[in-house]
Amino acid sequence: MTERRPRLLYLAFYFPPSRASGVYRPRATANRLTELGWDVTVFAAPLPFLYNAIGSVDEKLMETIDPRITLVRPDLNRFVWQTNLRDYSKFRATFPQMAQSLYTWGQKHVFPEHYASWARASVRRALRMHARRKFDVVLATGNPFASFGAAWLFHKLTRTPYIIDYRDSWTLDQFGEQPRYDDGHPAWRWERRVLNGAANSLYVNEAQLSWHAERYPKAAGRMMTVLNGWDVDTLPATAEPPPAARAEAGEHEPRFSFVGTITDQQPIEEMVEGFTRAREHSDMSAACLDLYGYFGFFRGSDRALRKRFAAADPADAPEGAATEGAGGDDEEPVFAPGVRYRGPVSKTELVDVYRDSDVLVFLNGGGRYVTSGKIFEYMAAARPIVSVHSPGSAAEELLRDYPLWFNPGSLDPADIAVSMVAAAKAAAGLDERQVAAARAYADRFERTVALEPLVRRLSELAGRRRAVSG
Template sequence: MDQRFHEPRHVLYVAWAFAPHQGPGVYRPLATVAELVRAGHRVTVLTADLDTFDLIIGGDRTLLDDVADSVRVVRVAMDPLERDPLLNRWPNARIRRPKRWAARVRDDQTQSFPELVYSTWQPRAEAAAARIHEVDPIDLVIATGNPYVDYTVPLRLSVDYGIPFVLDDRDSWLLNVYTGEPAPLADQTLPWLEFALSRALRMWFVNEPIAQWHRERFPQYADRIAVVENGWDPRFLDIDQIHRDRRPGSRLVYTYVGTVSSTFPLRLLAEAWRIARHRSAELSDAELRVVGSFGHGGHLTAEQTAIADEYARDGLILTGRTPKHQITQVYAEADVLVFLKEGSAMVTSGKVYEYVATGLPIVSMLDAQHDARRILDGYPRWHDARDYSERALSAAMLEALDDMAQGERHFAAAAEYGARRSREAHLRPALADVFAALRP
């Protein structure tokens, strides 16, 4: 291959939700930037300001430690508008007529770009990117969504300066991947996406069902659409420590790790756990830990609070989010992992890769077409509920108990299966393909 394809490039990486954003979507950007640095490229990240994460969305400052010193991070302020928690900054119109004010804000937000909440970042981000290019010419832009306002930056730079770009879509700009229905504002989004695909070097999706849907919808651009799966992050997950910290003979712990949204089947999980405890004396003092953020705001709903209270005597513990740098300890304290995820064929989940990397028994309850089954299939310690019910899930929990009782002899084979599914293993060939496609 021409050596010029391997020359260091200046890459602008656009991710509104970059560190210290604490949502699950931050880890793919962190890993992509790290891979670009590892490959010898100069990287500038364009992201939101720190106040947005510290005061508005929720942030984890420890994630900043995972950004290499060589990476230049440009932070562009984001107007919080409806999300602003500081009352003394609220305009008089909001205080006097909050509903009318909110309706006007939502109308204004989609005038220039079809996305609520984030679209106001567009002019500031585009201006910052243009200035970056003036000072230090950009060779390639990679932008990740959502939010999809990130995509306006490479489009602007492509139109104004001819800079090639890659769009990394972690879900789908057009579809609700959980339901298969059109996403909000899909009609307005369609021309934007079609224009973006007409100029993009590549567009990445996280699984084949989503990618194939887009290939069929845009056959003229099918050769630009690629799958770049998620994976587990060795920088956060220490498999040796998980194995080393096993605690035979202590109280048994079943653990769910992941976001607990308003649609997460928490009551079904809690009831299945209660049934399993009643059916096995070995689980009489066991715990079921639910570890993860509660929705986007980090707070339990009234129904979730009621469930937590009702099943507390059954050993149900809702711990909330654990900082990513402490996630190894969460898995090290678990004897069995429980995996539940909403959605179907277009949903994989980033957590399932982390689960299979641990080597622990995994209990699951998923839609029959759920894409996470593809990752779990072949994992030697997978115990799947035979149908979507409390009884079936409790039976799978007891099967996993038998698995665990056989000792650690399955651990090595299970961990070896998961080791092949690291995030780097998926990112490296995808990035090599992009740089090979760049014109010399």
């Protein structure tokens, strides 16, 4: 008789085909556990929400999900996302004020998040599945943090141990570096509840862990740091020198690339001005900065961000440069001389972008609590990396020993320009040995390595659970 596989319930609202920034960690974790012989069931967002409510999908990501994973999509009450009267329920259409009052009461007294209905539906669905075949352990990732509440309630009803994974912080404003809510807000009560009941809680960097440990000392001994990482299925096994190093002298224009989602937290203007100044250098006059990714995470969030790019260097913008509303999905608008928007690229196709880039620009918002998962991918590409972020970013701890890091040390455009020129010069002189050294450093952050502490802990919990249940 073969031994029963350990069974995981994974509460991961943002899961492919979602393109939210936090989707890659759950994607990789579910695939890795399945590869190791786990029976994995993922509860994720309903597709109508991803396609119709927020319009945020990357359909090619679905092709990267192990087919052995069971994918369930519990219902979500899309009350706050309904803008068309035809979508209203009969009760809401007849009694709109009463419906709003009931919804607001639930946010204050039941669970303080718009995804609470998904959590309740998840618990109901999980209980039915658990009755037929028991789950050994639950892993919940946030945001949304209703997944934490669902894990806590499922534990209360079944005694199944759970781990919560803070991809983002719930009560900490990671960019403003201060509490997100006033004292007395129900989020504080719920966070204390789920942390005290959790077998472990995971954080993406030490600063994030320390902040939570200070506020929740009873749970501090069960807190773990589990770094993000890069995924071997989307990058080649080895890296080669950049195009500038493979070209004959004077025959290649330095190519800078930014890859990722552009948000309102990032120092856009400083990056554009720094690049513009760098192009004043004799070897950089034809340099280009290509931007790959989305403007914002949700439908309609791109307008203000495009405007910021267009206004970043108005004095030097060429005739026809992008302005508010310019640049459709099929265009490549120019925001400033040499700065081009290339549009989104699926994670499954990023290997070509990295291969064709000479220098990668790490544009990042936030400070000591924000690492950004993209930096691991950047290092694995083995390219010179120029930092454009506030000093003290959590990513600096990772980049400090990366051999091709160019750190301006500030957001002064003059300093950024100096680093960009130096990075372009370094790219032109890279040989295979230097590229291999950069990749060797990045290998310690390959996803299977980064996830090992979590895999060990899940295995311990599942083993204990199965031993008790016989």
